Structures are given as structure tokens and as C-alpha cells.
Amino acid sequence: MGTLRGPAAALAACAVMSACGVSQDNDHATTTSPAAAEETINPWDLPIEQRPALFDPCAEIPIEAVEQGVGGPVEKVEEYTRHQPGGLMVCGWSSDEVDLSVLATWKSRDDYLGDAMFEVLDPRYEVMGRPGLRVVESDDLSEKTCIQMLFTDRGTVWTKLDLFGAFHEFKGERFTDPCDSLDEAMGPIVASLPKGDYQ
Template identity: 25%
Template sequence: MLVWALAGCGSAVEGEAEPLSGQEGLFDPCTDIPDSAIRGVGLDPLTKERDLVGVEELGWKICSWTGPWYFVVVMSNVYSLQDVRSNTDFTGFRDVEIGQRQGVQYSRAQDQVGASCYVATPVEQGTIWLRVSRMGLHPIEESTCTLATRYGAELETYWPH
């Protein structure tokens, strides 16, 4: 991909974008999940955002889309399901089926209102996480865990094995 970047006092530098070390081989939800699939699950591909506020995170590929009152975020990383279960930031682990895969559903430990829910499935590189989180203080119209499991089941066919 050709990238134009500002360097110094307004001059442009042309060149290829260099991924962060450790990013090679990670599933990239922004490019590996087609827009037609995003449209097919009822989200608008034009709302796609890469990374966290445009900042690439080492060891992660992140992509999000905006729903009516929530965000859907797909995160690819090198961590195992055991790493997820061992992380004290998360709680409420429940084994679930995500499409044709076995996975786990969980939430953040400090989330007392169900504002976000995650599902994760193992893949060769580590895990794919899908999170549904309400936007701001929008009312929660449906369980974020129900939505996360549904979106995971609908999109997992695009995830690596």
C-alpha cells in the first residue's frame, strides 16, 4: 500500500508502509473480512476503523464497525485462550459455540451493566476476539453477549484456522 506521510516542514515522503515487528502473519480483520460480509451482517462497511484511534498496537490487528447503538470490534492477536482466561481484567467465562468453532464468552471485570461482551476462538496464530460495546451512554437495547455470539457466528467463516 502506498503511503504518503508528512516529514519535516511540509515535505511529503513516498514509500511502503512498514508493519510493526510481530505483526507479520496476523489475520487482518479490516482486509480479510470482505465488505460484503460486513454488509451481510447488517453493518455499514463505510464505518470501518482500523486499529485503536488509528494507532497500530504491537501484536494486534484490530478493526471496528459501528452499529445502531454499539461498536463491533474484531481483534486478531497471538494470545491463547488460556491467556484470556488467566487475565484478571476479564470475568464470567462461559464456553460457547461460535459458528463451527468452540470458543469462550466473557466480559470485563469492572463492567457491571453489560456494556461490553467478548467472544474468542483459538486460531493457529493465537486467538480472534470479537467484542460488542455500546456507544457512549446509549441504552443497551439487546444483550451485548447475544450480539457478540451472533456476530462471531456470522463472521467466523472468514477467520483463519
């Protein structure tokens, strides 16, 4: 079998290396650099209809992670469930001490910051190294709820914890701060949440 020579050899080398490119006027060969690789697109810059599918907490958070987070068995609360792809996805679980719900939407950080329904506790609060927005509901006079929002590549994912009872018990301890309880509950759940920390 003969060897390839001239242009045929050059084409074969390009096919093997997969790094050759040709300028539009075909004058000379160029090398594709890593900088020319596809740029990462911020999904929040796209029209709603072109964004990735919203995170689905019912399908993507194992109940075992929720139970580990709250320290005991939970039941899925069907009344909390919303399944509106592109608009709103919600799932909730309940134990004897707490309700925990996870919601996904494309409502932005600025929208939440300007929403009178929420009081901002910390605009850059981190949970497990994930920066987000820590808020409480403005009408929560009993101080039994806390919400952490993460702005991900599959929407705003917010996790809400609601303590039951007059004693605000969590894992058997009384007078627990709901935000401290939320931090603890989110620990095992964060691994299931979508990536991307958009501010």
C-alpha cells in the same frame, strides 16, 4: 523403439508411481504410506517468530459481512486500527447501535483465563460450531459488552461487541443481551476467520 528392461524398467515405474522409497542401506524398496505424510504442526507450539502471520481483520473481513452481522451500514473506525505484525492486529467498525471490533494476538487461552481484566462466562462457548472462550470485561458495570475468543492457527482472534445507549438496542430491539447480539453479529463473519480450534 525398444522396451526398458531390468533396473531401467523398475526406475521408470517408480518415477510414474511416485510412491517408491529406498531404505538407507539400499537393501530393498519400501512403499511410502499415508501415515508417513507430513505431520500437522500446532502453531502454538512454535516460537513466536516461527508462527504464521497474525490474522489481519481489516484486510480479511469484508465490510459487507460486518454490515450483514449488525444489520445495517457501518463505518470503519480508524482510531481502533492497530497493525503490528506478530504482535497485535485490530480493526473496528461502528453503526448507530453498536461498535464491533476484531483483534488478533498470540496471547494464549491460559493468559486470558488468568487475566483479572476479564470475567469468564463460558470456557468452551461455541459460535457457529467454533469452540472458544466467552468473556466480558470485569469493569463493564453497564453490561453492554461481550467478547468471543477463538484460538486459531493464526492467533487468538477475539470479537467484541459494544452496545450503545441506555436501551441497549440491537437491530431495533431494546434491552438486548450483548452476548446474544454478538452471536448474531458473528454469524456472517465466522467464515472469514482463520481455521483451527486450539484449546
